[in-house]
Amino acid sequence: MARLGSNQYGKAETHLVRVVRDGAAHELRDLLVSVALSGELEAVHLDGDNSAVLATDTQKNTVYAFAKEHGVGTPEQFGALLARHFLGGAITRARVEVREVGWTRLSDHAFAQGSREERIAVVVADESQWFASGLSGLVVLKTTDSEFHGFPRDRYTTLAETRDRVLATEVSARWRHDGTASFEDARRALLECFAAHHSLSLQQTLYAMGSAVLEACPAVQEIRLSMPNKHHFVVDLTPFGLSNENEVFHADDRPYGLIEGAVVRDGAPDAGPLWDPYPLV
Numbered sequence: 226m227a228r229l230g231s232n233q234y235g236k237a238e239t240h241l242v243r244v245v246r247d248g249a250a251h252e253l254r255d256l257l258v259s260v261a262l263s264g265e266l267e268a269v270h271l272d273g274d275n276s277a278v279l280a281t282d283t284q285k286n287t288v289y290a291f292a293k294e295h296g297v298g299t300p301e302q303f304g305a306l307l308a309r310h311f312l313g314g315a316i317t318r319a320r321v322e323v324r325e326v327g328w329t330r331l332s333d334h335a336f337a338q339g340s341r342e343e344r345i346a347v348v349v350a351d352e353s354q355w356f357a358s359g360l361s362g363l364v365v366l367k368t369t370d371s372e373f374h375g376f377p378r379d380r381y382t383t384l385a386e387t388r389d390r391v392l393a394t395e396v397s398a399r400w401r402h403d404g405t406a407s408f409e410d411a412r413r414a415l416l417e418c419f420a421a422h423h424s425l426s427l428q429q430t431l432y433a434m435g436s437a438v439l440e441a442c443p444a445v446q447e448i449r450l451s452m453p454n455k456h457h458f459v460v461d462l463t464p465f466g467l468s469n470e471n472e473v474f475h476a477d478d479r480p481y482g483l484i485e486g487a488v489v490r491d492g493a494p495d496a497g498p499l500w501d502p503y504p505l506v
């Protein structure tokens with residue numbers, strides 16, 4: 226015997242490009258929109274009864290139609306509009322994730338895609354609304370002000386202690402808030418802290434960056450960070466009779482240390498379904 230466990234369904238990664246042609250300077254938005262609906266969906270899974278199933282194709286069409294009718298606004302606004310729309314009937318929870326890539330303006334109507342950074346908004350609507358905003362692909366590096374020493378040594382330890390190293394990471398972050406937190410303030414706090422912080426480990430830097438966002442953004446209750454340590458190894462140039470004082474590096478892409486953690490405001494309310502996994506597996 227078995228039972229239906231957690232389930233959700235929806236159209237993932239609808240790639241929406243919206244051009245606003247109001248003035249001489251066109252505006253360009255480029256978003257991946259993923260919808261996941263859940264609720265009373267036993268009948269479709271157990272009996273093949275589709276009477277409560279809003280087709281994922283319809284969900285995709287709704288994304289495009291809403292972009293035309295309502296405009297996109299902020300990713301949080303667009304996500305909330307969609308999530309609320311999908312609620313009703315058998316659907317008691319709607320999760321919408323929006324990932325946006327930026328285009329830099331070249332002219333009134335030409336653009337270049339500059340970086341792999343994405344802005345992210347997650348909105349879950351049920352009887353309440355839950356918001357997380359964030360980013361991924363934000364690559365940062367500092368050429369000094371980073372140390373790593375004092376770690377235990379065992380028979381497998383070869384890593385040298387260092388008082389001055391290159392520190393680089395690709396920040397992924399999600400901060401949970403009430404829908405009012407400024408994305409720009411949070412992003413600026415992350416970057417200013419990374420630049421200013423004298424690091425004794427990437428873990429310490431992660432905690433400092435998370436704390437900086439809580440400090441800068443009163444509406445943020447929690448921030449989760451995932452920061453791979455993009456190792457920069459000093460190349461041994463002695464075979465060529467050359468010194469290397471932290472000037473020439475081998476930037477290794479793998480393996481990498483993966484440093485992850487959350488910084489939670491004292492007294493933060495429950496996160497509800499916000500951190501539920503999507504995709505499920």
Ligand SMILES: O=c1[nH]c(=O)c2[nH]c(=O)[nH]c2[nH]1
Nearest residue numbers: 373384425426427428454482
């Ligand atoms: O900042 C760091 N944290 C670690 O846990 C670690 N481990 C390691 O090998 N190098 C580093 N650097």
